[in-house]
Amino acid sequence: MVRDRPEWLTVPAPDEQALAGMQQLLSQGRLHTVCESADCPNIGECFGNKTCTFMILGKNCTRNCRFCAxxxxxxxxxxxxxxxxxxxxxxxxGLEHVVVTSVTRDDLPDGGAGHFAATIRAVREELPEATIEVLIPDFKGNKKAVNxxxxxxxxxxxHNTETVPRLYPAVRPQAVYARSLKLISRVRESGVKTIAKSGLMLGLGETVDEVIGVMKDLHRAGCQMLTLGQYLSPSPAHLPIVEYVHPQVFEWLKEEAFAIGFFHVNAGPMVRSSYHAGVTFAQLAHR
Known part of the structure; x- marks a missing residue:
């Protein structure tokens, strides 16, 4: 049993007016965000800054991962x-960096890949100067869908690997670790000028050695950007938190990831896949 939630996981209460304004705008477009659907702890900060991660293909997922809200x-x-x-x-x-994810749609022949492509093209037409980041499911290993x-x-x-391979049966029973690595490889081998990115949650019972092993696997597969964040259980029906990982451990893992060869790493208890994604990409472009 983990101890009480530590102080480093305390975030300011969201501004109700900012939340309401964003929710009204999104409802006008019949749109969903992963910020709301996944109970992201950073929603107050992001909605307050008028940023969000769009979640396409509806709000109902065909998979039932035990960590996800x-x-x-x-x-x-x-x-x-x-x-x-x-x-x-x-x-x-007024977004300069647009982030789009989706529920997993195993019911669709291409897993929704065509809808992702249509969304990318629509954003390019509407905001030609904006950069676009997509967080995609594994498409059940369908190479044509990734293409x-x-x-x-x-x-x-x-594409997030989420956890270490030993925990996949409990955490992601409908996913396959090797399949996720292959998807990252396809991104890098495609010849398209696209950056490959992935992320993990910590605190599910993994060991530090296992995390480093996944980081090495990801880097070998061609992953260039990495996020590491603390798992927070959405409800008693979801997987429990095994450990609250100290911020100093995140910092140490960040340095290890840079030593492995990643060119950008965002690590910390409150980090999520698209946390500060626009700022991150702007920094990379400047470098």
């Missing part, structure tokens, strides 16, 4: 207008 239910009908609504809302928000996304030329393709 996104609803597992019968998937919704794909909204053909959604790519244009994402683009229009991104323009209204559809890459053909639309996003600036970053992110």
């Amino acid at each position: 996104v609803t597992h239910d019968v998937p919704e009908q794909v909204d053909a207008d959604e790519p244009y609504m994402v683009a229009a809302t991104a323009r209204q928000l 559809k996304v890459l053909a639309a030329q996003p600036d970053i393709v992110n």
